[in-house]
Amino acid sequence: MNFNRTLSVAALALIIAAGTANAQVKKRAPQPSPRNKPGISRSQLVADGALPTDKNVVIGKLPNGLTYYIRHNEQPQNRAELYLVNKVGSILEDDNQQGLAHFTEHMAFNGTRDFPKNALVNYLQKSGIRFGADLNAYTSFDETVYQLPLPTDSAAVFENGFKILANWAGYVSFDPAEIDKERGVVLEEERLRGKNAQERLSQQTLPALLNNSRYANRIPIGKEDILKSFTPETIKSFYHDWYRPDLQAVIAVGDFDVKRVEALIKANFSGLQNPPNEKPRPDYAVPPMPGTVVKIATDKEFPYTMAQIIMKHPQRVAKTEAGLMQDMRVNLFNYMLSQRMNELQQRPDPPFLYARASYGPLIGKMDAFSAVVVGKPDNFENSVKAMMAEVERARKFGFTLTEFERARQAALIGMQNAFYERNKTNSANYVREYQQNFLKGEAIPGIEFEYNYYISNMNKISLEEMNAMAGKYISDQNRTIVVQGPEKDKDKLPDEKTILNWIGTAGNGITAYVDNVTSKPLMEKAPQPGKIVAETQDSTMGTTTLTLSNGVKVIMKPTDFKNDQILLNGFAAGGTSLASDNDYTSASLAASIIGSSGISEFNQGQLDKMLADKNVSISPYITETTQGIRGVFSPRDLETAMQLTNLYITQPRKDQDIWQGNINQTKALLANRNLDPGSVYQDTVSSVLSGNNFRGMPTTVARLSSASLDKAYNFYKDRFADASNFTFVLVGSFDPILIRPMLEAYLGSLPSTNKKETFRNLKMYPLPGAYTKTVNKGIDDKANVQLIFSGPYMYNDMNNIQMDALEEVLNIKLTERLREQESGSYAPGIKATYVKNPESRYTVTIAFTCATANVDKLIAAALEEINKIKQTGATQADIDKFKAEDARSTQVQLKQNVAWLGLLASSAQNNENPDQILSHVKNLDTVTPQTTKDAAVKYLNMTNLARVILLPEKK
Known part of the structure; x- marks a missing residue:
């Protein structure tokens, strides 16, 4: 659950990341031919010019005023999205109710007429729906929206979804004991999202921006003193006044029978009643102001x-x-x-x-x-x-x-x-x-x-x-x-x-804009093509692997998941691990600089403009262990995508202006970075995760000053000089026979030297041992905690499943303990990662935000829950939740191009058989209480635990 707490003015710090992201070539496709236009007659427009309503959506209204929207849609298959939308937000709160619109949203998950206490979340988790990731809600100034994605291949679960929505709409319990437990959770949500410079600036600026209107005084999170002390009668009053059918809509879109869904809505929602002598919903606005x-x-x-x-x-x-x-x-x-x-x-x-x-x-x-x-x-x-x-x-x-x-x-x-x-x-x-x-x-x-x-x-x-x-x-x-x-x-x-x-x-002396365009083609002539010298089929996976005469391998998987999408990832081993320490900073900037410098004789501005009639995005990348090209494009722009891929490898452009601009920008961004507690804390986390290796740390002004464009460009050229060890994966809407000439021309012609390179293992992982790193930064009562377990790992599918299960069990247990029982943290998160390259390693990170006084207590609680799993393993109920969630997630992903691209690429990089994904759901049955116990004992070793804690500055 979340709330929209601020406006763009207070959230602008988030824009920084977008402003400094690696530039990518984003192209546009040509204007559609009039021959392809679907026929729509002018009679579809009513006389007053009002737009028509899509005939594929059924819109209705019950006698009590509740509106519903129903649409059959099969993407994804056997799934549906159910939403309850309320024209109810913080703007409707009385002075003594500030924060209770959002608190009401929380209480909807803490007990209703048919789902007491935590029964609702528990039931949905058993059905494969993740709390937070799938099941969620938000509260804003003017609306509160509940989202409930459900499987439709289970009739009982799907039909119960409408009962759940109806319970939210009119039957929330507001158990006083549950209210008191949730106070701490909501206050911790405020701590997580607020208690920072952004919030403090928002409090200063919103009255000016919103003309001291009601919007400026009804921030959805509310006021702490009210959240701590309001009575159950006060929140019940808010719910009674505003959660009513004439202000509500049910939206159902998915792979189902529309008539059946309409009947379910009528059966579950017709009994809801508007309160007698209902309050008119005020129509608030921000008044204009002169000057x-x-x-x-x-x-x-x-x-x-x-x-x-x-x-x-x-x-x-x-x-x-x-x-x-x-x-x-x-x-x-x-x-x-x-x-x-x-x-x-x-x-x-x-x-x-x-x-x-x-x-x-x-x-x-x-x-x-x-x-x-x-x-x-x-x-x-x-x-x-x-x-x-x-x-x-x-x-x-x-x-x-x-x-x-x-x-x-x-x-x-x-x-x-x-x-x-x-x-x-x-x-x-x-x-x-x-x-x-x-x-x-x-x-x-x-x-x-x-x-x-x-x-x-x-x-x-x-x-x-x-x-x-x-x-x-x-x-x-x-x-x-x-x-x-x-x-x-x-x-x-x-x-x-x-x-x-x-x-x-600002406009004094300006002149008209001059548009610098070129009419030259990307390539004057096509390169000398290579040949396909070998071909293998994997009928189980539906893939074809080609070997070209220069050594390039191409793995193709045509799909029908999207009509107008092809995804590409081409990669080879090496990456920045092959740069010397002295050249590392230059090397780490190489891909982002070259990727935003244009190609061949065209600078980035010219390139963007000359490709404005294409729908293609291609960009180079260099990681610690690989270098490569990734992209997404329409089938009709396949040749342009292949040309761009070829040119980024064979004719990268060195642009001193782009280099200097990026260096200057980055130095300016670093100037005040140490003012932000989160950035200072993250530097320490990065140091721990990289074993104090400077390559794993954010760059510094001194390192930027020592970098050079020549070093970056030469490193880039060297990394892409040998295509013989490159593998390209193509997934999407294409004919694997028809695209072969393009592959031979633009990939088969890439330079090949047969250097047989691979990455170096720089041992960039947490140092062994148990230790604590404490950062004192910030003025608010806000602590961040990360508990980092790490060590060597045997990378294979069975171990990976056990690690995934351990991650989800920990998420369930620590949410129950730290959030629900202790009311000490809003959203504790557990992330288990495992890699095969450059060395098979695992990391399990437990992260949460809390009050400073609760740090030791919550760390102790987290470790206590870990010890319980070590002693007895996970409960079967929690294991069943993991299996249901993972199985349904896998079913959805196997219908997505991006998931297949990732699977085929990682399998190639790790020298694995991709076919194992087809037995993944069956292999979930290998997870038992005993295996989770074994995994916890093996991977959550207290002798290899780093604690990284952010506390306010000492006074």
């Missing part, structure tokens, strides 16, 4: 300097043709503006660490044009001005015709992909659409209609219309400017007058 409000906020632990400019507008919900057309315009506008910001970050000295500007939904019946910039600590003014200058450039001069055409292609291909996959769409995607229809009234015309509408109307959007949008969205009215930064840099931050001046003068 501009500026808020400057700082925090001791916030590591970035950033600004966000939010220009608020009335919310628009697409219900008509005109609304859908405006959605199309907004998508084009956002795409073009985003592309320009990306180009700025490709400069040798980018003016900011991260910047984005776009128009979209905000909150409280508002949309907004939001521009956010994460500035360089030493030149925040230039960062703000550079971002706003680009916004102002769009407002003054508009966009170019070539930009506009690329944006249209991008929008069309997105719609085309959805249309091609219309019979392979995951049920959860439909649930999201119907949820928004119920909550906001967004139209659900269906993919056939939307596809036809896009194809028919995209060319009706003019460049003049697009160029007018920036002027419409960018305003100094109803505007909020938020500046956030480290407390130590408070004197360097602009005051209100200064930030307004920066923004007001």
Whole structure:
């Protein structure tokens, strides 16, 4: 369970990761031919221009007002998504109820009329549904949503799902003893997600952003004093007033009989009643405000300097043709503006660490044009001005015709992909659409209609219309400017007058954008192809393995899981383990730098533009033990994908601007990293996990200063110089016969030197022994704990199953003990990992967050539960839960391209027989209480236990 606790302003630190991620080539597919358009007559649109409703969804309303949506969908097979959506959130809480909308969500899992106490979670776990991963819920300002994915091949479990939803909707027990137990859990959830700089900044900025409206005072987690002291009558009152059928919807999408599901909904929900003299549901909004409000906020632990400019507008919900057309315009506008910001970050000295500007939904019946910039600590003014200058450039001069055409292609291909996959769409995607229809009234015309509408109307959007949008969205009215930064840099931050001046003068002297494009092909001519010299079949797995004349192996598995998807992973042994210590930092940057530098004679900007009519993403990678190429693309773009693969290997591009820009960006990001307690703590965790090897640690400014582009480029070239030990795995929608000429041309022509290289074992794993590492950082009462068991391992399928079982049993037991019994931690997590390369090793990590005073008690409780398993093994009930969950998870994964790609690639890398996956579910029966006991004794050895603890700074 979770809650939406903050808005984008307070969550912007999360954007940093996206802004510094390895760049990938993301391409767009061509505009669909009009010959392929499905026929939709104008008669499907009613006279007032309202959009039609998808005929494949059954929408109904019971006499008590409850709405339901039902759709048959077979992706995934034998599965269904059941949701209970309530127009009930924290915005409806009285002053003495703050936090009880979210608390109500928790109590739904702690006892209902038909499922007392923990019976509901226990029952679902036995049915193969994981608590948290599958079974979940969230509470926001305006809604509370419960999700229940279920198997449909078990009639009893599936039908009981509707009883469970009905119990949540109207029959939660609110046992006083369970309420008191859950208080600690909810407070620990607040500690886990809050008690940090982000939360403290949110408390400072939300009143300004939300105009001191009710939204600013109804954060879903609520107030600690209320959570500690509210009475059962208070929460029952909230539930009685607002959990009622006229504010609820049941959504059911999956592999089932629609008529049967409709009958189940009527049988389970018709008995729910609205309360007498029911309260009208208030319709809250954030009122507009004249002019501009500026808020400057700082925090001791916030590591970035950033600004966000939010220009608020009335919310628009697409219900008509005109609304859908405006959605199309907004998508084009956002795409073009985003592309320009990306180009700025490709400069040798980018003016900011991260910047984005776009128009979209905000909150409280508002949309907004939001521009956010994460500035360089030493030149925040230039960062703000550079971002706003680009916004102002769009407002003054508009966009170019070539930009506009690329944006249209991008929008069309997105719609085309959805249309091609219309019979392979995951049920959860439909649930999201119907949820928004119920909550906001967004139209659900269906993919056939939307596809036809896009194809028919995209060319009706003019460049003049697009160029007018920036002027419409960018305003100094109803505007909020938020500046956030480290407390130590408070004197360097602009005051209100200064930030307004920066923004007001940002566009002085700007000129129109120049679109740098090329008409050259990726390859002037195809390379000299190799030949297929050997072929083997695995009829059991449905794979074909080809050996090409240069030594390259290709494993092919055609599937029908997706209509328009092929996945690729090509790899060879070696990786950064072959770099010397002196060259390691350069080597570790090689793949990300080369992958964002373009290829051959084309820089990244040119490459993105010249491939705008393709749907393909190809990128190189280098890990500790491997180097390779991964990608995803449409079958129609197979040749482009093969060309890109070939060029990343044979003609990588050395771009000094990209190198210098990345080095400068990374150094700037590191400048205040030590202010964040989580980052400092993670450095210690990384040190433990790598045995204090600097290669396993985050880089430093000193190491970056010693790195060079020449070393990185030469290492990259060396790693891809010999294709003879490469294996490529292809999974997806293709004909294994028809693609052979492409494989021979672009993979068979790769250089081959037969060096027979492999990785080095650098022994980067936890040091043996029992020891404790304590980090004192942070001002809040918040502790993080990791208990790390590790050691040598015999890697094989049977041992792996036993380790997976041990992981799940520990998850069950420690959740029961640390969360439910002790009320000491919200979400304890156990992760068991095992690897064969470079050395067969295992690691079991137990992690949780808690109050500082509870660290020793919860560590002792965790170790006590471990000792119980060591003495008697897991209970059969918990083992049965693991088997059910793993079996159902495996059944779903065997219908996914990404799972098959991972299986075939890992089998090749580990020299294993992939066929063993077919006996995996049967082998789950080898797990018994005795085997879990043996595994616990063997792998959870207290003499090889590292404790890594984050505590607040000592006062």
